[in-house]
Amino acid sequence: MENSPHTRESAHPTPLTYVKIAAILVIITAIEVGIFYVDALTDVLIPIFFVLSAVKFTLVVMFYMHLKFDERIFSWLFVGGFLLATFLIIALMILFGSL
Amino acid sequence: MLMWVFLGSECMFFGTLLATYLIYYGQGLPGTPTPGEILDIPTTSVSTFVLLMSSLMMVLAYSSISRGNVKNFRIWILCTALLGSTFLGFQIFEFTEFAHEGLTPKTNLFGTTFFTLTGFHGAHVTVGVIWLLSLFGYSFKGDLTKDGGLNVDLVALYWHFVDIVWIVIFTVVYLIGVTNG
Numbered sequence: 349m350e351n352s353p354h355t356r357e358s359a360h361p362t363p364l365t366y367v368k369i370a371a372i373l374v375i376i377t378a379i380e381v382g383i384f385y386v387d388a389l390t391d392v393l394i395p396i397f398f399v400l401s402a403v404k405f406t407l408v409v410m411f412y413m414h415l416k417f418d419e420r421i422f423s424w425l426f427v428g429g430f431l432l433a434t435f436l437i438i439a440l441m442i443l444f445g446s447l
Numbered sequence: 448m449l450m451w452v453f454l455g456s457e458c459m460f461f462g463t464l465l466a467t468y469l470i471y472y473g474q475g476l477p478g479t480p481t482p483g484e485i486l487d488i489p490t491t492s493v494s495t496f497v498l499l500m501s502s503l504m505m506v507l508a509y510s511s512i513s514r515g516n517v518k519n520f521r522i523w524i525l526c527t528a529l530l531g532s533t534f535l536g537f538q539i540f541e542f543t544e545f546a547h548e549g550l551t552p553k554t555n556l557f558g559t560t561f562f563t564l565t566g567f568h569g570a571h572v573t574v575g576v577i578w579l580l581s582l583f584g585y586s587f588k589g590d591l592t593k594d595g596g597l598n599v600d601l602v603a604l605y606w607h608f609v610d611i612v613w614i615v616i617f618t619v620v621y622l623i624g625v626t627n628g
Contacts, residue, residue: 360510360513362510363506363507363510366503366506366507366510367503369503370499370500370502370503373499373502374496374499374500377492377495377496377499380618380622381488381489381492381622384488384622384625384626390626393622393623393626394623394626394627397618397622397623397626398618400618401614401615401617401618401619404611404614405611405614405615408502408607408610408611408614409607409611412502412505412506412603412607412610413603413604413607413608413611421448422448422451425448425451425452425454425455426451426454426455426458428455429454429455429456429457429458429459430455430458432455432458432459432462433458433459433461433462433463434462436459436462436463436466437462437465437466437469440463440466440467440470441466441469441470444470446469446470446472
């Protein structure tokens with residue numbers, strides 16, 4: 349393992365793939381803002397927002413931050429920090445009676 | 448590898464700020480602004496779009512330097528810095544508007560936690576813009592293609608991290624915050 353963010357550069361996506369990912373991100377954001385104004389969806393908005401946000405998050409991490417193409421150790425380092433942060437948020441909210 | 452350790456620790460940093468925001472959500476003083484009253488979704492949607500586009504410019508800059516095309520790299524990295532600065536402009540506008548409408552960090556718990564969370568994100572964007580501009584300047588003097596464009600890759604990882612933090616803030620603080628508040 350090298351002391352660099354990645355070691356398999358040849359596997360990186362093409363600029364066209366990057367543009368396609370950006371288009372998907374913009375479309376998802378437009379959907380988020382669009383459904384925000386739909387009164388009929390008020391009861392299910394929060395889970396929908398979480399799912400759409402998770403898709404955007406994953407796309408950026410996998411393709412723009414190229415974790416999909418890198419050594420697994422980098423994924424573990426980042427996902428480890430992310431999961432720890434998620435558990436921390438949930439634990440603190442339970443501790444302070446907000447959940 | 449150290450960059451990934453740093454980004455993992457940054458997840459924890461923003462996680463604690465977000466947890467604080469969520470814990471005190473809905474506990475503002477009566478008669479003071481709430482998220483539902485003050486947060487402006489249309490304006491923030493535009494600034495979110497700007498930040499997403501800056502991430503696209505960043506990957507195109509990285510792609511250019513990976514192929515040894517310094518000229519294109521300069522164009523894309525400058526576009527990234529420009530869009531990052533535009534996002535900061537939106538944030539300054541938003542903060543100023545909120546102050547005029549009576550929401551400051553001292554007003555209530557919503558104000559304190561909101562300004563701390565989004566302010567730290569803005570500070571990260573500012574650091575990113577400075578880093579991007581310094582690389583743009585360095586491209587005229589040094590060789591950015593050495594080590595497979597490692598310097599550019601590091602700033603790219605940082606910039607995309609700032610982007611994903613905003614994806615979470617936009618969803619939790621703005622969309623869900625206004626829906627509930």
